[in-house]
Amino acid sequence: MPRSFPLPADPSAPRPVAPAALPGPARRRGLLAAGTVALLLATGCAAPPSGDAHAGPGEPAGTPAAPAPSAGSAGTPSPTATAEAAALRGAVEVLPGDGALEHNPVEPVLVHAGPEPLSGVVLRPAAGGAPVAGELAEGGSRWTSTEGLAFDTAYVLEWTTGTGGGTSTFSTVSAAHEVDVRLNVAEGQVYGTGQVLELRFSEPVVHREAVERAVVVEGGGGHAGAFRWYDERTVRYRPAERWDPHTEVRVRVELLGLDVGHGMIGNADVHRSFTVGAEHYAQVDNRTKTLTAWVDGEVVGTFPVTLGNPDWPSTTGKKVIMEQAPSYLFKASSLDLAPGDPHWYETFWASNVSRLTASGEFVHEALPSAQPVLGTANVSHGCIGMSPEGAEFVHDVFRPGDVVEVLHTGYPQADPDDGYGDWNIPFEHYADESWHGDW
Known part of the structure; x- marks a missing residue:
């Protein structure tokens, strides 16, 4: 299932009507706080060592701030x-x-x-x-x-x-004063144990604590969870540990009537449920240049790989599969490469693609010219190149939300918002937006 991104409101769609019952005075924060299908992003592999982002081919809180006085509060007659x-x-x-x-x-x-x-x-x-x-x-x-x-x-x-x-x-x-929210999970779909929940609001959020209280997530193993704000419109939620496999997660965002700040009012509640599938985990080790795959704790395969070359090294850390496709067009121009550049390559259709970062790191079938060096040398632009059977295995068995961890490339992690790098942040620091890891 491709990742969902915010879409502009449809002006022709009927406007939501508020229910008769008013929201409760206090929303219980979910024990575990989280679609429209989006196209794969643009083409390429990974950002160059300079850290410049580029397009690649292709759903614990602090002390709440005092809310604005409501009707009936001290000093304000109801x-x-x-x-x-x-x-x-x-x-x-x-x-x-x-x-x-x-x-x-x-x-x-x-x-x-x-x-x-x-x-x-x-x-x-x-x-x-x-x-x-x-x-x-x-x-x-x-x-x-x-x-x-x-x-x-x-x-x-x-x-x-x-x-x-x-x-x-x-x-x-x-x-002009309505606010809606988009979740990155689709109703009834199956996701991996590492799926991070992301909420994107159509307007800036000032009352962050009120929004966090409006999010209730249940199931998935009952782990404690926390929010992390990436900007004034984007917040993510992840449990302390990855979701338990073979469970259901229910997400409620009780946004209707909520003032998120500057008189902007939520225009609808959003409720979603999704299933957590089997536990799929892959570890890519640059020292052995192999990808080892686990399913529900058992090793099910080891495959030779090629990683990013010295000029375009692969980032390290835990990455979450964002979306997949049986084929997608890779263009060197997406990396600002032109003919004559030593890193330029001919446009080609990559097979069995699994996106790991927004900037363009993927697992995919390596070109025929790279097949002979699988397991021995790194020749990609940051992607994980595999044999045809290896790339097909990852595409067919793994799914969005599964974790692929890359080790020992000598390069830092991707920024946590370049994809879903949230699992690289220790849980005790997750809610602290100022905390910075190895990226």
């Missing part, structure tokens, strides 16, 4: 208290107020009567449509909406009493 105070003054009070903008659609609409009880309340979209469900308290003192509202929608609120009535209008969170 909507109910405000409306009741107005009612005592003899006026009908509505919340949100007349002309209000950017109303969070998960928050209820309230109408409090003055001395004269309410006899009827109707809330409906200004453009027409069915009324929003609501409940009138006994005696007509208060009306509360019991159904979630739509995003980016204008509403008209009308109420009547025994001798009169009134009207007000407001609108909900506009499209």
